[in-house]
Amino acid sequence: xxxGAPADDAKSAEPVNWTANSVWPPENHxxxxxxxxxxxxxxxxxxxxxxxxxxxxxxxxxxxxxLKVVRDGLVPxxxxxxxxxxxxxxxxxxxxxxxxxxxxxxxxxLNEIARPYFDKVAEEKWNQKILYISPWPAAGxxxxxxxxxxxxxxxxxxxxxxxxxxxxxxxxxxTPYPLPFSEVYSSLATGVIDSxxxxxxxxxxxxxxxxxxxxxxxxxxxxxxxxxxxxxEFNKLDEETxxxxxxxxxxxxxxMWAKVAELDKQKEAExxxxxxxxxxxxxxFLNELSSITKDIREEWLKQAPPEAKEIVSExxxxxxxx
Amino acid sequence: MSLFIxxxxxxxxxxxxxxxxxxxxxxxxxxxxxxxxLFTGSPPLTILSNILWNSTSxxxxxxxxxxxxxxxxxxxxxxxxxxxxxxxxxxxxxPGRLVHVNIVASALFAAVSGSSAATTATVGKITLPxxxxxxxxxxxxxxxxxxxxxxxxxxxxxxxxxxxxxxSGVSIGKLFIAGIVPGVILAASxxxxxxxxxxxxxxxxxxxxxxxxxxxxMKTLPLxxxxxxxxxxxxxxxxxxxxxxxEAAAVGVLGALFFAxxxxxxxxxxxxxxxxxxxKTSCMIMLIVCGASFLSVAVGYLGIPAKLTTFIxxxxxxxxxxxxxxxxxxxxxxxxxxxxxxIVMSLPLALPLITAAGxxxxxxxxxxxxxxxxxxxxxxxxFNLFVINGLVxxxxxxxxxxxxPSFVIMFxxxxxxxxxxxxxxxxxxxxxx
Amino acid sequence: MELLVRLCDRLSHxxxxxxxxxxxxxxxxxxxxxxxxxxxxxxxxxTEEYTGYIMVAIxxxxxxxxxxxxxxxxxxxxxxxxxxRARVALDIYxxxxxxxxxxxxxxxxxxxxxDSVVSQxxxxxxxxxxxxxxxxxxxxxxxxxxxxxxxxxxxxxLRLRTGVVGEEEVESGALGR
Ligand code: NA
Ligand code: NA
Numbered sequence: 060x061x062x063g064a065p066a067d068d069a070k071s072a073e074p075v076n077w078t079a080n081s082v083w084p085p086e087n088h089x090x091x092x093x094x095x096x097x098x099x100x101x102x103x104x105x106x107x108x109x110x111x112x113x114x115x116x117x118x119x120x121x122x123x124x125x126l127k128v129v130r131d132g133l134v135p136x137x138x139x140x141x142x143x144x145x146x147x148x149x150x151x152x153x154x155x156x157x158x159x160x161x162x163x164x165x166x167x168x169l170n171e172i173a174r175p176y177f178d179k180v181a182e183e184k185w186n187q188k189i190l191y192i193s194p195w196p197a198a199g200x201x202x203x204x205x206x207x208x209x210x211x212x213x214x215x216x217x218x219x220x221x222x223x224x225x226x227x228x229x230x231x232x233x234t235p236y237p238l239p240f241s242e243v244y245s246s247l248a249t250g251v252i253d254s255x256x257x258x259x260x261x262x263x264x265x266x267x268x269x270x271x272x273x274x275x276x277x278x279x280x281x282x283x284x285x286x287x288x289x290x291x292e293f294n295k296l297d298e299e300t301x302x303x304x305x306x307x308x309x310x311x312x313x314x315m316w317a318k319v320a321e322l323d324k325q326k327e328a329e330x331x332x333x334x335x336x337x338x339x340x341x342x343x344f345l346n347e348l349s350s351i352t353k354d355i356r357e358e359w360l361k362q363a364p365p366e367a368k369e370i371v372s373e374x375x376x377x378x379x380x381x
Numbered sequence: 382m383s384l385f386i387x388x389x390x391x392x393x394x395x396x397x398x399x400x401x402x403x404x405x406x407x408x409x410x411x412x413x414x415x416x417x418x419l420f421t422g423s424p425p426l427t428i429l430s431n432i433l434w435n436s437t438s439x440x441x442x443x444x445x446x447x448x449x450x451x452x453x454x455x456x457x458x459x460x461x462x463x464x465x466x467x468x469x470x471x472x473x474x475x476p477g478r479l480v481h482v483n484i485v486a487s488a489l490f491a492a493v494s495g496s497s498a499a500t501t502a503t504v505g506k507i508t509l510p511x512x513x514x515x516x517x518x519x520x521x522x523x524x525x526x527x528x529x530x531x532x533x534x535x536x537x538x539x540x541x542x543x544x545x546x547x548x549s550g551v552s553i554g555k556l557f558i559a560g561i562v563p564g565v566i567l568a569a570s571x572x573x574x575x576x577x578x579x580x581x582x583x584x585x586x587x588x589x590x591x592x593x594x595x596x597x598x599m600k601t602l603p604l605x606x607x608x609x610x611x612x613x614x615x616x617x618x619x620x621x622x623x624x625x626x627x628e629a630a631a632v633g634v635l636g637a638l639f640f641a642x643x644x645x646x647x648x649x650x651x652x653x654x655x656x657x658x659x660x661k662t663s664c665m666i667m668l669i670v671c672g673a674s675f676l677s678v679a680v681g682y683l684g685i686p687a688k689l690t691t692f693i694x695x696x697x698x699x700x701x702x703x704x705x706x707x708x709x710x711x712x713x714x715x716x717x718x719x720x721x722x723x724i725v726m727s728l729p730l731a732l733p734l735i736t737a738a739g740x741x742x743x744x745x746x747x748x749x750x751x752x753x754x755x756x757x758x759x760x761x762x763x764f765n766l767f768v769i770n771g772l773v774x775x776x777x778x779x780x781x782x783x784x785x786p787s788f789v790i791m792f793x794x795x796x797x798x799x800x801x802x803x804x805x806x807x808x809x810x811x812x813x814x
Numbered sequence: 815m816e817l818l819v820r821l822c823d824r825l826s827h828x829x830x831x832x833x834x835x836x837x838x839x840x841x842x843x844x845x846x847x848x849x850x851x852x853x854x855x856x857x858x859x860x861t862e863e864y865t866g867y868i869m870v871a872i873x874x875x876x877x878x879x880x881x882x883x884x885x886x887x888x889x890x891x892x893x894x895x896x897x898x899r900a901r902v903a904l905d906i907y908x909x910x911x912x913x914x915x916x917x918x919x920x921x922x923x924x925x926x927x928x929d930s931v932v933s934q935x936x937x938x939x940x941x942x943x944x945x946x947x948x949x950x951x952x953x954x955x956x957x958x959x960x961x962x963x964x965x966x967x968x969x970x971x972l973r974l975r976t977g978v979v980g981e982e983e984v985e986s987g988a989l990g991r
Binding site for chain 2: 078085111113115117118119121124128131132133238239241242244245246247249250251266269270335379
């Protein structure tokens with residue numbers, strides 16, 4: 060890109076005002092992160108690029124459509140739940156593979172391996188640039204009864220949010236219910252369901268301690284969010300501003316990954332203080348979960364795009380599991 | 382472009398289109414498109430198709446046609462007739478007589494459904510034809526229904542409380558419990574007002590020919606049984622954990638069909654009439670829901686609610702001045718927006734303001750729910766007005782005028798809970814740590 | 815022209831009936847889900863997802879039927895004030911506005927649907943349904959609505975031309991009486 064210097068000057072004379080979309084509540088770490096990113100960008104570009112963050116789905120978008128929304132420039136910048144758009148772009152489904160990663164470090168490795176593939180598909184197929192990828196704490200199981208083994212999971216009625224979560228509950232002998240989030244709380248209170256697969260920030264958002272007692276951090280998956288910018292909008296900026304944006308994204312990404320482990324601990328502590336007991340899973344339990352869900356991962360890989368296969372095999376090589 | 386100019390352009394266009402006989406839903410779309418086209422660079426049509434998909438494709442929406450279907454079945458069977466025969470001897474000697482059925486039935490259905498539109502439609506379908514047939518005063522009937530129907534949001538379960546809880550971090554369980562007392566107070570106030578009005582003007586609720594003895598009352602009791610069983614069934618299916626609030630609507634339909642069948646008031650023709658009636662009303666409401674969410678998003682893109690709240694924040698007001706001003710702001714927003722959008726768009730700025738002023742966020746949630754109930758009965762965009770209009774073909778501005786006393790009562794209740802926040806806070810804090 | 819108008823009415827009515835059937839299917843789906851979940855701890859897997867799609871179908875398929883049955887509400891204050899040809903002219907204006915917007919909605923929802931066809935978008939639930947399938951109800955329903963608006967417009971134009979602008983029934987379900 061680039062172009063001549065005079066053209067660039069002409070471009071940069073006009074300050075840019077972007078709207079950024081987040082479907083999460085304003086206090087959620089992803090929304091807060093997006094706001095912080097907006098602040099960083101404003102500072103780094105001397106107010107040249109001003110980003111207004113709209114949280115809580117105020118712009119009327121829900122999630123699965125966001126790849127198209129940014130592609131078409133309906134909002135120039137958006138936070139996108141990576142697994143949420145796997146229905147549009149199957150390679151993003153790699154982060155939904157259950158029990159692929161065993162801890163936070165492995166999540167980071169998986170993300171690093173996947174990043175170039177994600178960048179490529181986002182730019183070439185979906186007309187957008189990934190500014191940063193920001194993690195969620197890994198999902199565990201929140202329940203009314205103590206869960207210490209696969210045996211304990213038999214017969215659970217669990218709220219799941221996607222296909223692979225549902226398959227996991229099937230595999231352990233429970234029943235998955237893909238309820239909308241707005242009905243989770245009352246369904247737990249009345250007993251339609253008795254457990255939820257999710258991560259600590261969501262547990263805090265929904266005040267699970269009022270309706271649930273136990274949390275087993277079994278690391279089912281570790282979700283991530285992509286923060287992307289429409290490529291046309293991005294390319295309208297001059298070289299210097301573009302680089303400032305990329306630098307701010309990089310900084311933000313490091314911050315978010317550095318913070319997430321602490322955030323997880325802090326949110327878990329908040330749950331504990333309010334009466335939820337954390338039940339650390341034994342290695343045996345984790346191994347059993349991993350082996351019982353092996354078919355799910357293999358089945359997924361069979362129909363996955365070649366890029367996803369490359370990512371997974373490279374990941375398994377790096378963490379020493381084949 | 383200033384906030385003032387944008388707001389008044391859109392409002393003017395809204396009134397112009399509505400006034401020139403354009404359908405409500407279509408008007409909302411057109412004003413939204415105008416907002417996008419005139420004042421933003423965003424392409425309205427692509428956003429429109431996203432919003433159409435998002436506002437129709439949620440499973441929770443399914444409760445709407447099902448509850449309306451239930452109302453249609455009850456309406457076409459002997460059950461609704463029997464509800465009146467059964468209740469008449471009991472309230473016949475109260476001033477206001479059967480108007481109280483409107484209010485009691487709304488409060489009961491509110492405990493079943495999560496939304497005002499479904500509550501108003503279900504209850505109105507049963508009560509309004511019966512009341513008007515008995516020559517009850519129109520303003521009394523429609524006004525009390527418009528107010529009481531909006532209890533659907535305040536008496537749990539409630540869709541808007543869920544949204545507020547998730548966004549503000551306030552316990553949803555506490556919110557649900559906190560809604561009960563103000564909900565009962567509000568229902569009682571509606572009843573009290575209707576009674577007072579009829580004390581001074583008994584002809585508003587004309588006495589029927591008959592007088593009832595206690596033995597009559599006991600004899601008509603079985604007539605009430607189907608409705609009571611139905612409510613127990615729907616509520617029971619929720620509270621025993623058989624069904625989510627959405628699914629409970631299906632249980633209600635099944636129960637209504639059963640009673641219609643055993644009372645021999647249902648044949649194939651009547652069944653299809655009920656189905657198509659439900660389809661028609663749901664579609665009418667859904668078109669407006671889609672239009673309203675699109676307009677809300679347009680208004681959000683323009684930053685109107687955010688700028689308005691910021692403006693208020695800069696005024697530096699005292700605690701009670703702030704609530705006054707916020708109430709006025711919510712009335713204005715409520716004329717044009719749906720309840721969900723009112724929360725989502727104003728909360729990020731309103732919540733810090735009110736917590737800084739020393740209000741409990743739990744209390745503010747209940748306040749906001751009542752403000753949203755108010756928005757259901759303020760024209761030009763007021764869902765209860767639309768629903769009632771669909772039932773009795775009365776001008777929505779006239780319905781809004783009939784509902785004016787309910788509007789005032791809601792504000793008196795707001796004043797009451799502002800002066801005595803413990804009305805809201807005691808019960809939930811007692812029941813949940 | 816009258817034949818065409820009547821054909822549109824037929825089509826709208828048929829779509830309304832299908833919307834009704836859809837509601838009954840949704841009802842059955844939910845009831846079966848409740849029973850097998852409560853009694854057998856089982857699930858149909860697709861209930862939540864498909865009731866959402868059914869809701870799309872109900873909304874869009876019923877649009878034209880509801881218009882035909884005069885179920886969409888509007889304020890007809892002007893309508894009651896105006897008489898004769900002026901009232902028909904007002905109708906023509908309203909139907910033309912409706913026609914234009916429904917044509918726009920047909921176009922944009924068709925693009926939305928087609929986008930899902932091209933990118934083969936799927937749901938994230940266990941069914942992995944191609945989203946284009948439920949999304950097809952949107953342009954289809956909007957198209958039938960467009961036809962119905964055209965039919966209503968045609969009816970009004972005929973009325974204006976033949977001069978039969980007398981006391982037609984005031985629309986039920988309309989605002990402003
Ligand atoms: Na309710
Ligand atoms: Na209103």
